[in-house]
Amino acid sequence: FSRLGTCELAREIVVFxxxxxxxxxxxxRGRQGAEGGIVIFAERQTAGRGRFGRAWASAPYRGLWFSMLMRPDLPPSAWPRLTTWAAVSLASTIENSLGLPVSIKWPNDIYLSGRKIAGILAESGADVxxxxxxxxxxxxNVNQSQAEFPPELATKAASLSMITGRLIDRPTLAAHLLRELGTRFPQILADFPAMIAAARRRSLLLGHWVQVQSGHNILEGRAEELDPDGQLLLRRSDGTLSRLSAGEVTIIPS
Ligand code: BTN
Structure with missing residues (x-):
């Protein structure tokens, strides 16, 4: 990882x-008052976290496990856009690196050949x-073999190397990803509709009948559109539209 160049998003790169x-x-680091622009990678996470308090299986030396500390100069209403920004940047980097089409399962799961290959966990806080x-x-998930995934993920998750049949150079992929994130960052404010369009094009959900769990609520409907802020518009069976900012989505087979 010593070859990773620095940029505004990554003034400081830490590799644990x-x-x-x-x-x-x-x-x-954020709570302690550090400025944004710190990117923290780890070769091994002993308590990697996914969304909804789930564990994130992070096999040592096999994936890219990293977090960006940001103090984005964006109005608070635009902060939820960070997930769309990360998802679109991830999808286009993987497509450009592998030449294979990548899908986004709203809001934050990245799929290749029907398997989840990456996820995003965006959080926020305040310092003293x-x-x-x-x-x-x-x-x-970059270079894991099938055997390195927990059994419950066997049919759901995969690594890039399982799908392409070759090992992938992680620092090169990390460098491409940071560059893409940096290039696309201004688009969050300057042209978010273009980012939504990029997410829409790769959407795994639009047009499908889905179930969305959001807190204690479970809603069903047709995933109809992404709104201009990246929220999911769900057409319920009674014809009404529900707007969702986050949730756990399951596609209901037709
Ligand atoms: C999800 O799909 O539920 C989100 C997964 C996010 C995993 C990454 S690995 C690096 C960073 N550190 C964590 O503990 N989680 C995120």
Missing amino acids: AETASTNDSAMQ NGRPFAVVGIGV
């Missing part, structure tokens, strides 16, 4: 041999002076 969770490490920060955590 081991940490509990790179999101936890970045949240801690009340200054807000965001942490965008990214996990990419």
Whole structure:
């Protein structure tokens, strides 16, 4: 990882041999008042976290496990856009690196050949002076073999190398990804509709009948559109539209 160049998003790049969770490490730096632009990678996470408090299997030396500490100069209403930004940047980097089409399962899961190959965990907090920060955590399954996934993920998750049949150079992929994230960042404010269009084009859900669990609520409907802020518009069977900002989505087979 020593070859990774720095940029505004990544003024400082930290590579831990081991940490509990790179999101936890970045949240801690944020709470302590560190400026944005710190990217924390770990070769091994002992308590990697996914969304909804789930564990994230992070096989040592096999993936890209990293988190970006950010103090984005964006209005608070635009912070939820960070997930779309990360998802589109991940999808286009993997497509450009492998030449294979990548899908986005709203809001934050990245799929290749029907298997989840990456996920995003965006969180936020404030330091002692009340200054807000965001942490965008990214996990990419790069070089694991099937046997390195927990049995319950056997049919759901995969690594890039399982799908392409070759080992992938992780630092090169990380460098491409950071460059893509940096290039696309201004689009969050300057042209978010273009980013939504890029997410829509790769959407795994639009047009499908889905079930969305959001907190204690479970809603069913047709995934109809992404709205201009990246929220999912669900057409219920009674014809009404529900707008969802997050949730766990399952496609209901027709
Ligand atoms: C999900 O799909 O539920 C989100 C997974 C996010 C995993 C990454 S790995 C690096 C960072 N550190 C964590 O503990 N989680 C994120």
